[in-house]
Amino acid sequence: MSLPETTEVLIVGAGPTGLACALTLYKEGCRDITIVDAVEHGQNSSRALAIHAATLEVLDSIGCARSLIEAGATHRTMKVWNIGDDHGATLADFGPLKSSTRYPFVLIIPQTITERVLGDHVQSIGIQVLRPFKVVGVQSDKHDKNHTSVFFEGGQTVKARYVIGCDGAKSAIRQAAGVDFKDPLEERSTTDHNLDQIVLGDVTYTKPLPRLFDDPLFMLSPTNLFLSVPFPYNEGDANRTYRVVCGVPPSSGPPPSQPGKAFLQDLVDNSGMNTVSSKVHGPSNVTINEVIWSSRFRTHSSIADTFFKRLEGDQGGAVIFIGDAAHIHPPAGGQGMNLGLRDAISLGPILAARLRSSSSDDSPLRSWADRRRQQGVTIIHLTKTILGLASVQNGGIVWMWNTVPLPILRSTVRSWSLWILAKSTWLQSQVAWRLSGLGNK
Known part of the structure; x- marks a missing residue:
């Protein structure tokens, strides 16, 4: 499909955040919505895994919570194990939250499935994601300063009343709008260098793991953090898939962009439990069987100076940033996609009301942007605190x-x-x- 010349709302980025934004705007009565993405379907690399109670509540408001729960697996606890003294505990018990929410659990669901569920809902309301269309610039429209012209790599231009950047940490929309993106707590970093770089992989093992691994499990060695999260298990699956996450000490150099089986097994051997170590030999020995997907990233945090901006003072074209285009932070606690989904669904009613109004008052959008930014700073502080607690070193x-x-x-x-x-x-x-x-x- 080709791009339209004009649209009321242009959503750039068709990950979970962009899809949820479209669904919310449609629910609030908006019909002129265009979604574009820079890559073909299935090529986005982000792999979030957890959806928490507050996010499920807002997803329920757009009719998606039940479908997601049916496609994932619910967990009422997260566990932690201190490898140094071979002692474990329940880290988080979601059961008592039943007095505050209908969703007293964490939902584990691969992001690919989350995108499929939200994408199916978007298709059901007649909206198609247009691919692959890469944004290369934005500016206030020359003939109508209240609209934004968005320029694409193929030479196309779309004029929109509002442009919503959901296009990730390297957001072309945010960069073109000249909005700074930096760590709001840089002087109060709570992590150490052993967790500056992290690798993650989706793996299967040679044998079933002990029941301890049935829930998300944080394993703390003297100098590292190792996380294991079980994927939803379907009867008939030959092997259950697990997400593994581990820090890579700077002394080891930068990890490969797509860590292989040997690299991940070495991390398991040095930072995980003996249960899954290749150094332990015997009939019950379990090792990695297959690496389905893997990646690396650095655990830095950044947040946009503002989530709402007019390109030329108070009357220029309007751009809005949500999801990773607005904030990034360490992955501790599975917060990233959750924050982005809540950005998107909280924006819908406010932007829809603005579209219906003849007023030029942007104060509701600016208030929304200030609230969401503060909530982003709160999450950055939380995730840094979690990593700080997990990264204590033996000699510290x-x-x-x-x-x-x-x-x-x-x-x-x-x-x-x-x-x-x-x-x-x-x-x-x-x-x-x-x-x-x-x-x-």
Whole structure:
């Protein structure tokens, strides 16, 4: 299909955030919506895996929660295991959230399935995603300053009243609009260098794993973090797939762009449990069988200076940023896609009301942008805190108020913390509350 010459709303990016944005706008009465994506279907590389309670609630408002739950697997707990002293605990117990939500669990569902479900809903309302159309520039329209001209690599131009950038961390829309993208908490980084670079892979194993691996499991070694998340399991599957995530120490150099079986197994051997180590020999030995997909990334955080901008003062063309185009952060706790979906679905009613109004007042959109940016900063702080707690090193020393050294190893503090967490169901429910997003919708 070809691009239209004009549209009321142009959504750039057809990942979960862009699709949810289209569904919300349609629900609110908007009909002139165009969605474009720079790549062919199925070539997007982002692989989010978790959907939390607050996100399921807003997805229910656009009729998608049930379909997603049916396609995924629900988990009421997340586990943590300290490899140093061979001790484990429940990290997060979502069960007590039942008094606050209909969704007292974390939904594990591959992003490819999330996109398929949302894409099916978008198709059902008659909207087609136009591919592959790559944006190369934006500016206020020469003949109508209240509209934005969006230029594409193939020479096409689309004029839109509102342009919504859902086109990822390297957003062409954000860059063309001249909006800065930096870490709001750079001076208060809580991570260490061992988690600056992370690899992830979707793998199968040579044998079924112990029941401990049936829920998301954080494994803490003296100098690293290893995460295992089970994919939804279908009867008849020969092997269950697991997402594995692990830090790569700087001393090891940069990891390959697509880590292979040997590279991932080496990380498992050095940072995971003996249960899945190739160094342990015997009849019960389990190792990686196949790598289905893998990637690498750096654990940096950035947020756009503003989520809403007019290109030429108060009267220029309007651009809006949501999802990874607006904020990125470390993957701890599975927050990224959740925040983007809540950006999209919260934007719908406000933008739809603005489209129906003859007023030139942008204050509702600016207020929305300020709220969403603050919520993004909150998530960045949360994910940095989680990584900071996970990345304590065996030789590290505890500092009080960042100035007074205490004669206690940080690894000892971590062991104490896990012991307390194992005993406190209240703490487990509080961790679940923070991860659920119910306090930061």
